[in-house]
Amino acid sequence: MKKIFLILILLLIAGAGIYWFIFRKNGNGEEGPKQQPIALKKHSGKFNTEVDSLMSSYFALKSAFVEADTVLIKKNCHHFLQMLDSIPVADLKNDTATIIETVQTTINDIRSNAISLLKQTDITEMRQDFRMVSEMMYPAFFKAINYNGQKLYWQNCPMAFGEGKEGNWISNTEDIENPYLGKKHPEFKATMLHCGEIKDSIVAQ
Numbered sequence: 001m002k003k004i005f006l007i008l009i010l011l012l013i014a015g016a017g018i019y020w021f022i023f024r025k026n027g028n029g030e031e032g033p034k035q036q037p038i039a040l041k042k043h044s045g046k047f048n049t050e051v052d053s054l055m056s057s058y059f060a061l062k063s064a065f066v067e068a069d070t071v072l073i074k075k076n077c078h079h080f081l082q083m084l085d086s087i088p089v090a091d092l093k094n095d096t097a098t099i100i101e102t103v104q105t106t107i108n109d110i111r112s113n114a115i116s117l118l119k120q121t122d123i124t125e126m127r128q129d130f131r132m133v134s135e136m137m138y139p140a141f142f143k144a145i146n147y148n149g150q151k152l153y154w155q156n157c158p159m160a161f162g163e164g165k166e167g168n169w170i171s172n173t174e175d176i177e178n179p180y181l182g183k184k185h186p187e188f189k190a191t192m193l194h195c196g197e198i199k200d201s202i203v204a205q
Contacts, residue, residue: 047091048148054083055149058137059172065130065179066193070123081114092145103144110136124161127180131160131167138170142202152202157181157195174198 043051057080064072084107092099110133117129138154153171160167160180167180181192 043146043148044088044091047088050083050086050088051145051147052149054080054087055152055170055172057083058133058170061130062169062171062179063177065123065127066177066182068123068182068184070126073123073126074118077114077117081111084111084114099144103141106136106140106144110141127167128161130169130179134167134169138168138200138202143205146205147202148204151204153198154200154202155196156199159195168199170202 057076061073061076061080064076087103087107089100089103089107092103113129113132113136117126117133120126120129150172153174154168155171155176156166156168157178157180158164158166160178169179171177176194176196176198178193178195181188181195183190183193185192
């Protein structure tokens with residue numbers, strides 16, 4: 001009798017162990033199912049159009065630096081700021097709880113440096129501000145908005161501001177047209193226009 005009772009106890013313990021294992025494995029235990037990360041959603045056509053317009057104004061600004069045309073630089077920088085302020089950040093409300101705050105903070109940082117550029121009179125100082133605008137756009141801005149647009153290129157010049165003082169910028173082509181040395185550099189003239197290399201690709205997420 002004792003032997004039968006002992007066998008029943010062992011069977012009950014084994015059954016409880018199997019049930020507990022299956023129960024936890026299926027995610028229905030005390031911890032519940034694991035929460036999945038919130039996936040960023042694709043943007044509206046309007047949002048993507050505004051980002052494309054922003055980048056067109058950025059490329060125009062970059063081209064003005066290539067030409068070393070300070071009047072055109074400031075004109076294009078004004079347009080860049082207008083496009084930056086046109087980004088419909090509120091459209092990101094369906095992504096995550098903090099995405100709007102993150103994007104708005106990044107936009108404010110970009111704006112601050114673009115406004116600083118407008119206040120400069122020396123083209124080298126303008127180029128420093130353009131460098132900071134570029135650095136804040138990639139990766140911060142593109143990553144935060146879950147970029148959906150065309151393939152872009154993150155390009156680098158290792159001597160943009162002198163030996164060992166690099167500068168980065170964004171391009172919509174693989175061709176190198178250096179906005180920091182440009183066509184009319186006081187020392188190099190146009191000989192360093194194509195100085196640089198592609199460091200990364202910016203692709204739709």
